[in-house]
Amino acid sequence: MRKILILFISITSLVTAQKNNISVEQIWDGTFRTERMNSLNSMNGDFYTLLNFNRETQSTTIDKFSYATLEKVETIVDSKNLSDLKYFESHSFNNNETKLILGVDSEPIYRRSSLGVFYAYDIASKSLQLIDEEKIQEPTFSPDSKKVAYGKNNNIFIKNLETNEITQVTVDGLKNSIINGICDWVYEEEFSFVKAFEWSNDSKNIAFLRFDETEVPTFSMDITGKELYPTQQVFKYPKAGEKNAIVTLHLFNVDTNKTANINLGAYEYIPRIKWTNDSNILCATTLNRHQNDLKLHFINATDNSSKIVLNETDKAYIDINDNLTFLKDNSFIWTSEQDGFNHIYYYSKEGKLINQVTKGNWEVTNFYGINEATKTVFYQSVEDGSINRTLYSIKLNGENKKRLSKSSGTNRASFSKNLNYFINTFSDANTPPVYTLHNGNGDQLKEVLNNNKLSSELESYKLSKKEFFTLTTQNGQFNTWMIKPANFDATKKYPLFMTQYSGPGSQSVSNSWNSANDYWYQHLAQQGYIVVCVDGRGTGFKGADFKKVTYKELGKYEVMDQIDAAKELGKLTYIDANEIGIWGWSYGGFMSSNCLFKGDDVFKMAIAVAPVSSWRFYDSVYTERYMQTPQENPSGYDDNSPINYADNLKGNFLLVHGSGDDNVHVQNTMRLSNALIEANKPFDQAIYPDRTHGIYRGKNTRLHLYNKMTKFIQKNLGEKETKLELLKN
Structure with a gap:
């Protein structure tokens, strides 16, 4: 019996030993x-x-x-x-x-x-x-x-x-001065659209936005390129508190070749224009500069008159989306957080509320459309838990709600135009995307495509399960996932590496299939690290109060939550509280910098990629939505800027940026670097020439970056036992 047991253990060990490790090269070679x-x-x-x-x-x-x-x-x-x-x-x-x-x-x-x-x-x-x-x-x-x-x-x-x-149609277009029909930089980035013109349904009119950028400050970046002398990229970029482009709405009549200017009253932004089902009626959305006063205007193309049909205000801010949907009679569907959670509302064409279609302490995360014949609304929500996405249908009157997707995880639908069918894409942390065909009642008709081949191939790799749980700190309960080494031993202590993004309304803890970073975390787990992600206050899909608590204080409560989370995790018997690191990209880099500087007694190392180092350097639309202007809220900007805490640095810090980043300018990293230099603090830095915010263009760019970060972690996080484990692998 003893021999059989020894043989069984040996075979099991052999099988485990034969499992392949994930290399950084494989993550980026497809x-x-x-x-x-x-x-x-x-x-x-x-x-x-x-x-x-x-x-x-x-x-x-x-x-x-x-x-x-x-x-x-x-x-x-x-x-x-x-x-x-x-x-x-x-x-x-x-x-x-x-x-x-x-x-x-x-x-x-x-x-x-x-x-x-x-x-x-x-x-x-x-x-x-x-x-x-x-x-x-x-x-x-x-x-x-x-x-x-x-x-x-x-x-x-x-x-x-x-x-x-x-x-x-227009003749006054001029680079860095006047743009007609195409969005300026900040509208494209923060309101998420490029085409700023729309045909009326009868093809008689084109509505368009005109951007007068004349007084918007200019930003320039040196482009290293491959020639003897570098060039410059020069464009208009309104930083927080600076002048925005003056945006106006116009109607061009195709038959008369005449353009009319539309008066919308007082506003700062026009983040959406959309023709209604009445070919003569255009809908324009306006926002004030604080983005907490939204108006829907109906414009009559015959006489160019305008009237407000909906006015929504918020104590913090209102997010812009593409869910506005007009029915045949010009009544419309609208989504809003006005009751504290994002839900679907139904309004008459005069803007009178008919009814709230969905209700509850959960969020609608996508509106797919309405079948007017059956008065059925299709949507996606987090009713099955905030880390999941589930598909539902409901009658326009708010009755007869039906769950259309069966599996818990992430479900995304692509509906036919008449909403009779949809292709559902399902995944969870353990299941790569599966595409299935369903009818409008949710009945699965057949499988379209699966990734079983990938699942089979992954069985030969040393993978760890992503464990989801709720982490409780002194300031709340937060969605969390953890990846442990495949050969995890609860009697040992492991270094902890934390990942996060933390930006307003974002979500990093979701029950969905792997991104490239997830494979990197598996790679780190193979080498003896425990990897954890925590979505603290300010992140999304748990209600407006949870999300908007960070209003006017970006980087305060989110940093507090990551520091507290690290302390709580450090209490676990299998985590070494003296060996905790953190990283992030963009907003996440802003966060990881602050966590290392403000949590200098908690974090041993941090990596910040393309970080914002002061919200004074970032664009007006995004920053002021959450912070108001620097002139109105100077302490909100400065009390949470990593630049002002550079002298707190004790741990090891890697600062990475692309010099061609038109979004979060390399100025952020240079100013933070200068603060660290003046404080006589040693740190590591990597500048990727001409790379944009994603740092991906060019041969081996991502591979180089992730190799650099991996080696930095190996060098600066983990005791001798961990480093020996790294050498074995």
Whole structure:
């Protein structure tokens, strides 16, 4: 019996020993990439398209599929059949899906914006028509499909596809001065849209925003490049408290070629414009500078008159989303936190509240649409726990709520346009994405795609389970996950490495499949580290009060919570309270810097990547939403700036930034570095030339960065026993 037991133990040890470690190289070479459905686009009726690339023919296709059968119905276009276009990178349909705009030679500008060469493709005749000789932005079919409007050189143009005639709508566009129809930097980044023009449903009018950036301060960055002399990137960037672009709303009438200026009263921002189902009525959203007074305006295109149909205020701020949905009679769906949690509301076309559709101490996280025939609303929420996402339907009157997704984890839906079907993407911490087809009642019809192959491949790796729990500190209860080494021994003490982002309304603790960073955390766990993530106060999906407690004090309560969390975790018998590190990127880098400086008795080391070092350096829209202006709230800015606590540094600190970061400027790292130098504090620094906020462009960039961070952790966190474990691996 003893021999059998010894043999069993030996075999088990052998199996464990044969498990592979995850290398940093594998994280970034695509080894753990999941399969997905490329560019799924819901079509009219019960169909969808996918953009596919054929490696054998080096051609691009748009393939049409049936929601009901998942079978391919046809290939709508294949670039191998187009003599003038060997491939294309993007596509968009006209309203009746008889034409396409195909894009190629995309050239990125900022996070969401790009330039490209675009063609109009007629599906019936298989003819290709170049829209403009130059690179353009955001080409959009008119609803009658006869024209395409687009942005070029800060102006708006219209191409008549029938006559090839081009009409220039605006003429005053000028770089770093006037922009027509395309968002400025701060709108694109913080209000999350690029195209600032919209066709009316009858194709008679184009509503557009005009940005006068003349008095916005200019920011410049040196671009190292590859030539003998570097160049400069110069653009308008309104920092907190500085002048914003003056944004105005205009209506261009296609028939008369005349433009009208629309008076919206007093406001600072126009974060959304959208035509209603009445072709004559445009809806414009305005915000004051504090972003706590929102108005919905209905503008009549006949006489250009405007009236306010909804006015919402908040003691802190109001988030902007894309959930505004008009029904056939111009009544509308709106989502709001007005009862303390984000919910769905139904208003008449006059702006009178008809009813609150969803209610409860939980958040609606996505609104998918309404089937007007059945008066059924489809949405996603955290009713199944704030780390999960679940799909539901409910009647417009708030009755007959039904859960559509069965598994607890993260469920995301792609609905057919008529809402008869949806493809659900499900994952959790242990299940890579699975795509399944459902009808509108939630019944699963069949599986579309799974990542079983990846699951099987991962069985050969030394992976640890991500454990979810609630961590209690003196200031609350917080969602937390923990990854322990696969060979975890509760009698040993392990160094702790904390990860977080912590920004307003964000979430890092979610029951979803691995990101690239999760594989990195597994890599660290293999080497003897316990990795933990805690979502403290200010993060999202637990109600407005939990999220907005950080108002006017970014970096105060969030830092307090990370420090307290580290102290509580340090009390666990298997964690070495003297060996705790933390890291973060962007807002997370702001946090990790503050945690090391303010929690100098708790944290031994920190890594800050692309951090904000003072909110005085960041943009107006984001910063003032949470902080008001520096002129109004100087202490909120300065009492929580890592720069002002540089002399507290005791531990080891790695500061990383891309010199081409147009978002969080490298100025942040340079000013923090200077403060550390003046305080005579040693620290490590890495500057990635010309890399933007994501630090990813260029050969081996991410690999280099993660190798650097890994070695820094190995050197500065963990006692001798851990370092010996690292050497073994």
